[in-house]
Amino acid sequence: MALLVTRDLTISFGGLAAVANVNLSLETGELVGLIGPNGAGKTTIFNLLTGVYRPSRGEIFFDEQSLVGLKPYQITRKGIARTFQNIRLFNDLSVLDNVRIAYHLHASYGVTSAILRLPSFHHGEAEILAESEKLLQIFKLAPYRNEKARNLPYGEQRRLEIARALAAKPKLLLLDEPAAGMNPQETRELMELINWVRQEFGLTILLIEHDMSLVMGICERIYVLDYGRVIAEGPPEAIRNNERVIEAYLGREVNDNAPQGGES
Amino acid sequence: MIEVRFNKKNLIVLAGVILIYFLVYGLQAVGVISAFQEINLMMLGINIILAVSLNLIVGFTGQLALGHAGFMAVGAYVAAILTTNLNQPFPVALLAGAFSAAVAGIIIGLPTLRLRGDYLAIATLGFGEIIRGAANNINYIGGAAGMIGIPQLTNWTWLYVMMVLTILVITNFINSTHGRACVAIRENEIAAETMGINTTYYKVLAFAMGAFFAGIAGALYAHYFYLIQPNTFTFFRSFDILVMVVFGGLGSITGSIIAAAGITFVNAALQDLAVLRMVIYAVLLIIIMVFRPQGLMGNKEFTLDRWLKKRGAVSGPTGN
Ligand SMILES: Nc1ncnc2c1ncn2[C@@H]1O[C@H](COP(=O)(O)OP(=O)(O)OP(=O)(O)O)[C@@H](O)[C@H]1O
Ligand SMILES: [Mg+2]
Numbered sequence: 374m375a376l377l378v379t380r381d382l383t384i385s386f387g388g389l390a391a392v393a394n395v396n397l398s399l400e401t402g403e404l405v406g407l408i409g410p411n412g413a414g415k416t417t418i419f420n421l422l423t424g425v426y427r428p429s430r431g432e433i434f435f436d437e438q439s440l441v442g443l444k445p446y447q448i449t450r451k452g453i454a455r456t457f458q459n460i461r462l463f464n465d466l467s468v469l470d471n472v473r474i475a476y477h478l479h480a481s482y483g484v485t486s487a488i489l490r491l492p493s494f495h496h497g498e499a500e501i502l503a504e505s506e507k508l509l510q511i512f513k514l515a516p517y518r519n520e521k522a523r524n525l526p527y528g529e530q531r532r533l534e535i536a537r538a539l540a541a542k543p544k545l546l547l548l549d550e551p552a553a554g555m556n557p558q559e560t561r562e563l564m565e566l567i568n569w570v571r572q573e574f575g576l577t578i579l580l581i582e583h584d585m586s587l588v589m590g591i592c593e594r595i596y597v598l599d600y601g602r603v604i605a606e607g608p609p610e611a612i613r614n615n616e617r618v619i620e621a622y623l624g625r626e627v628n629d630n631a632p633q634g635g636e637s
Numbered sequence: 638m639i640e641v642r643f644n645k646k647n648l649i650v651l652a653g654v655i656l657i658y659f660l661v662y663g664l665q666a667v668g669v670i671s672a673f674q675e676i677n678l679m680m681l682g683i684n685i686i687l688a689v690s691l692n693l694i695v696g697f698t699g700q701l702a703l704g705h706a707g708f709m710a711v712g713a714y715v716a717a718i719l720t721t722n723l724n725q726p727f728p729v730a731l732l733a734g735a736f737s738a739a740v741a742g743i744i745i746g747l748p749t750l751r752l753r754g755d756y757l758a759i760a761t762l763g764f765g766e767i768i769r770g771a772a773n774n775i776n777y778i779g780g781a782a783g784m785i786g787i788p789q790l791t792n793w794t795w796l797y798v799m800m801v802l803t804i805l806v807i808t809n810f811i812n813s814t815h816g817r818a819c820v821a822i823r824e825n826e827i828a829a830e831t832m833g834i835n836t837t838y839y840k841v842l843a844f845a846m847g848a849f850f851a852g853i854a855g856a857l858y859a860h861y862f863y864l865i866q867p868n869t870f871t872f873f874r875s876f877d878i879l880v881m882v883v884f885g886g887l888g889s890i891t892g893s894i895i896a897a898a899g900i901t902f903v904n905a906a907l908q909d910l911a912v913l914r915m916v917i918y919a920v921l922l923i924i925i926m927v928f929r930p931q932g933l934m935g936n937k938e939f940t941l942d943r944w945l946k947k948r949g950a951v952s953g954p955t956g957n
Contacts, residue, residue: 423831449833461831463824465936473814474821478833480814484842487813488806494813501814541833 374437376401376577377422377545382431384421391417393601394431397579399545404571404578406588406609409598410621415581416458418598419547423455424448435545450478454543456534458550458581464523468514471522471533472505475540505540512536512566528559535567539574548580552587560584564591589613597621658797665793677905679861682796683854684901686803688881688893690850693807695879696887696936697816698843699823700750701758705851705878707765708738710870712852713859714778717787720860727790731799731856738852739845741768746844750837765875772867783866784859791861799857803850808890810846819843820888884925885932892934 377399384392392414399405407415420426422433424445433440440448454475463471482497509515512532517525522533531551538546551567552560564587571578582588588595589609597605597612599621605612612618661678664670670678691705716734719725725733749760773781810816818839821829830836859865881900885892903921907914925933 425827425831444835445827445830446833446835449831455831457828461825461828463821463828466820466824470817470820474817474829474834475832477814477818477821482814484810484813484815487815488809490809497814537832 374434375399376436377579378432378434379422380432380434382418382421382428382433384417384426384429390601392421392428395598395601395603397596397603399577399579401544401577402571402575403594404568404580404592406592406595407579407581407598408583408585408588408595413598414601415598416549417601419455419549419579419581422448422547423453449541449543452542452544453547454538454541454545455547456531456538456549456551458553460530460534462522462530462533462537465521467519468509468517468522468525468533469505469519471537472508472540473501475537476501476504478541508536508540511570528555528563531555532563532566535570539570543576545577545579548578548582550581550583552582552584560587567591654801658794661793661797673905677901678793679791679796679857680904681898681901682800683858683861684878684881684897685800685894686850686854686857687878688885688897689803689807689890690847690854691878692882692885692887692890692893693811693819694843694847695882696889696893697811697823698819698840700840700843701754702761702844702847703758703872703875703879704745704761704763704765704768705847706870706872706874707761707768708741708848708851709855709858709874710765710768710772710865710867711741711848712738712855713865713870714772714784714855715852716856717784717859717865718778720790721784721787727788727795727860730860731795731853734856735849735852738855739849742844742846742848743841746841750840750844762872762875765870765872769867769870772870779866781867783864783869785864787859787863787865789860789863791857796857796861799853803853804890804894807846807850811890815839815842823888880922883932884922886934886936887932888936889932889934889938891939892932892937895933895939 375398377397379395379397382392382395382397383390395418397418407418409415417426421428422440424440424443424447428441431441435448435451435453438451440451443451463474466474480497480501482491482493485491486494486497506515509518512535514529514533514536517529522530525533531553535548535551548567552563555563567578567580568591570576580588580592589612592609594608595606595612596603597615597618604621605615605618607615661670665675687705687709691702694700694702712734715737716730719730719733720727745761745764749757749764752760772778772783778784811819818829818834819842821832821834822836822839826836855870858869877900881896882893884900885894885896903918904914907917910917
């Protein structure tokens with residue numbers, strides 16, 4: 374069975390289906406895109422996968438275990454981490470602490486060791502610190518180490534969110550428009566970084582992104598969502614030439630995105 | 638085996654802590670400390686314990702709780718019953734009071750921590766009043782008249798040891814992955830949950846720990862003033878403690894200590910002014926909130942490093 378499988382995933386808000394009968398299937402190691410016009414239900418799918426919302430109908434299987442009904446923290450423990458479209462950092466804490474908090478899951482010492490300052494506390498903390506510093510290095514955030522998260526430039530905040538998600542050591546990483554608000558140069562660098570991180574950490578990634586060129590360039594497979602339904606699925610070339618996609622998505626934004634779609 | 642890491646900073650702090658103990662002990666032995674001063678000294682220690690423990694709940698975990706006097710009452714009554722009615726030794730009473738308060742913390746924490754902000758404030762406020770109402774109506778503990786003739790077992794040593802212990806335990810907790818989990822809840826509950834933090838567990842844990850030390854404060858109080866009444870633990874006492882925490886800075890332990898000391902001192906200095914005391918108190922509150930809304934320390938700590946640096950006595954990196 375694939376790493377992540379959803380069956381008939383559906384949620385309605387006040388009678389309106391925001392996500393309807395969505396069937397996803399992600400193999401281990403894949404980098405899959407999730408695209409669609411505004412309000413198509415992309416973020417809602419992330420909220421369903423991470424337990425923020427409970428589906429009205431349907432199933433979610435991760436590593437062959439059902440996730441429906443689990444709380445967000447339990448799902449994170451099973452190996453799914455995410456970033457948010459509207460950044461949710463721990464704003465008043467340092468960049469280092471933002472990452473350190475996410476190592477919580479893997480901390481090797483208990484409350485008693487912490488209070489009594491037992492050796493396991495010192496070892497555990499040293500380990501957390503070393504791993505956090507490593508992540509900051511990878512994401513070029515080391516210079517901001519002691520800066521409050523809220524004082525970071527926008528692009529750095531986005532990178533910090535990804536670094537923090539990785540600290541939870543997930544198998545599956547959900548990225549919700551990680552390049553939103555970045556300039557083309559920053560975006561390209563970020564995509565290279567995401568791809569590199571995927572190899573390095575052996576991750577499976579589901580990526581929501583508005584920038585078509587970007588999604589086409591980096592993803593192996595793409596799901597296209599419209600009005601809560603999957604209207605197309607396949608490799609970038611197939612998606613680019615799919616009639617329904619052009620009509621539903623590209624057609625509406627052809628001027629924004631089509632010209633950049635050439636590279637791949 | 639406890640591995641103690643001695644470095645220069647820790648040694649200076651340790652020396653300071655021991656010095657203060659013997660200084661006050663000595664002053665007391667030679668009789669320089671008046672009865673009035675001693676009362677305030679005891680109140681100072683008790684207030685520090687209360688403020689630091691409430692800061693864990695309100696300042697670090699971000700849960701606005703207004704029932705701290707209720708936990709103090711549980712500790713005071715349970716400990717007083719054990720020494721006065723059941724002839725148990727003081728340490729046993731102290732521990733039992735603390736654990737009972739912690740259990741009360743868990744019992745009220747579990748259902749109420751689903752509530753946020755104002756709703757949690759009202760629920761915890763209600764809890765404090767329920768405890769007081771219950772004490773008022775239980776004859777075994779004296780009803781409204783309260784318990785009298787509690788042995789005076791709290792002395793400077795007990796007070797000081799308990800105060801240092803409270804500060805040490807809470808500081809160690811905060812500066813660990815578990816304390817960071819609490820702070821993450823304050824900062825952004827959804828993000829915290831998404832990072833794998835069991836937010837309910839940590840909220841209840843913060844509540845239980847805060848209540849535990851409030852219980853110790855209550856037990857110390859009961860065995861110094863040898864009289865406790867339901868009215869000793871009104872909402873106003875909860876509010877007083879909250880004021881200390883806010884004054885000192887939400888999320889600053891040293892801030893809570895300084896503020897608890899300052900407010901105890903102001904209270905003592907204005908003792909004879911009756912009504913005017915409340916007015917001055919209120920004006921002080923307003924002034925501080927206008928000029929320093931984040932409290933004296935904000936969420937920073939007063940550290941030796943910082944202090945020495947300001948005075949230009951330290952150069953080079955601090956080593957952490
Ligand atoms: N909690 C909620 N209550 C009511 N409606 C909701 C809720 N969450 C999402 N929706 C609705 O579900 C639909 C899908 O929203 P969603 O945020 O998933 O879109 P999206 O594809 O992420 O869009 P965007 O590209 O703008 O981020 C929208 O119509 C939205 O209003
Ligand atoms: Mg969205």
